[in-house]
Amino acid sequence: MVDNLTELKSNPEPSQTKPTTNPLSNIKEEDLIECPSCSGKLLTQAHMYTKISAIMSGTGKPEIGYIPGPLICLSCGKILEEEEIKKQMGVDKPSGLIMP
Numbered sequence: 718m719v720d721n722l723t724e725l726k727s728n729p730e731p732s733q734t735k736p737t738t739n740p741l742s743n744i745k746e747e748d749l750i751e752c753p754s755c756s757g758k759l760l761t762q763a764h765m766y767t768k769i770s771a772i773m774s775g776t777g778k779p780e781i782g783y784i785p786g787p788l789i790c791l792s793c794g795k796i797l798e799e800e801e802i803k804k805q806m807g808v809d810k811p812s813g814l815i816m817p
């Protein structure tokens with residue numbers, strides 16, 4: 718028991734053995750979702766805010782809640798529909814086209 722504790726403490730840097738697995742570290746420009754109108758790549762996520770009455774909030778006070786909304790292009794203000802994002806991700810490709 719005591720031996721285990723000593724070993725853990727003397728371990729220099731446990732983070733050194735961890736490989737860097739951040740999927741965003743080697744992102745390619747063509748992987749970015751872009752605005753279909755202006756090809757802008759700076760997008761922001763909108764939120765819809767909702768009033769929560771004091772009875773529903775559980776804290777006894779009225780609160781503000783939010784629901785995640787669509788992506789919006791910061792350059793031209795276009796709302797990116799979910800269909801558009803799926804198209805760019807290749808989700809909706811008809812499987813027949815990929816047949817060898």
Ligand SMILES: [Zn+2]
Binds near residue numbers: 753792795
């Ligand atoms: Zn745009």
